[in-house]
Amino acid sequence: MAKYKEAFKLLVVQRYTEGQEGYRRLAKQYGLDHATVRRWVKSYEQHGLSGLQKKSSRYSAEFKLSVLQRMRQEELSARQAIALFDIRGGVGVVRRWESQYHEGGFQALEPKARGRPTKMPTAEPPKPPLPVTEKSSLEQLLQENEYLRAEVAYLKKLRALRQSKEQAAQKKRE
Numbered sequence: 001m002a003k004y005k006e007a008f009k010l011l012v013v014q015r016y017t018e019g020q021e022g023y024r025r026l027a028k029q030y031g032l033d034h035a036t037v038r039r040w041v042k043s044y045e046q047h048g049l050s051g052l053q054k055k056s057s058r059y060s061a062e063f064k065l066s067v068l069q070r071m072r073q074e075e076l077s078a079r080q081a082i083a084l085f086d087i088r089g090g091v092g093v094v095r096r097w098e099s100q101y102h103e104g105g106f107q108a109l110e111p112k113a114r115g116r117p118t119k120m121p122t123a124e125p126p127k128p129p130l131p132v133t134e135k136s137s138l139e140q141l142l143q144e145n146e147y148l149r150a151e152v153a154y155l156k157k158l159r160a161l162r163q164s165k166e167q168a169a170q171k172k173r174e
Contacts, residue, residue, distance in 0.1 A: 009052040012037055013044045039090070042083035050086075057088040061109040064097045 012026055016037065023041070027034040043051035063085075071081050071094070078091035078098075087093060100108040 006049075006052050006054070009040050010044075010049070013041050013052070016041050039079075039083070042079075043086060046083050047086050055086070055088055057093075058111060059087070061106060061111070064109045065101070065106060067094065068097060068101055 012030060012032070015021055016023070016026055021029075023034040023037045026032070027037045030037075040052060045051075067081055067085055067087070070076065070084075071078070076084065078094040081087065081094050082089075082091060097109060
């Protein structure tokens with residue numbers, strides 16, 4: 001739910017546009033930050049009533065890149081960009097996009113998966129057992145036993161390698 005209702009935002013903007021009060025005075029009267037009042041006014045001037053309405057704040061990577069390119073081409077500030085493109089979340093959002101783009105390029109602007117990742121991968125359904133004879137059954141068991149021994153040996157080696165790397169890193173820190 002939005003913190004402030006659309007009617008309240010419109011009231012504050014109208015009081016400003018009447019020209020009798022400035023950002024700071026209105027902000028003080030209503031217990032707001034003056035930057036919030038300024039953002040509402042600029043958004044209203046650019047987009048009308050829709051600029052004050054609640055809006056989803058999920059943006060595509062293409063949109064983010066177009067905002068950053070326009071900022072660079074027209075030498076816009078982050079504040080001007082959020083007013084021009086009707087971006088929710090304040091200047092911090094655009095600045096975060098800038099830093100992400102400089103660190104990781106276009107791929108860093110891609111929306112991240114939301115929610116908690118799954119803990120275990122989904123297992124394949126078990127295969128139906130094949131009809132086997134006693135002799136082939138014994139051979140299968142011996143093969144499986146050999147495979148499992150190799151897997152255990154591999155995991156032991158992997159654990160030992162990790163421990164040696166951790167010990168080396170710990171010695172390096174000291």
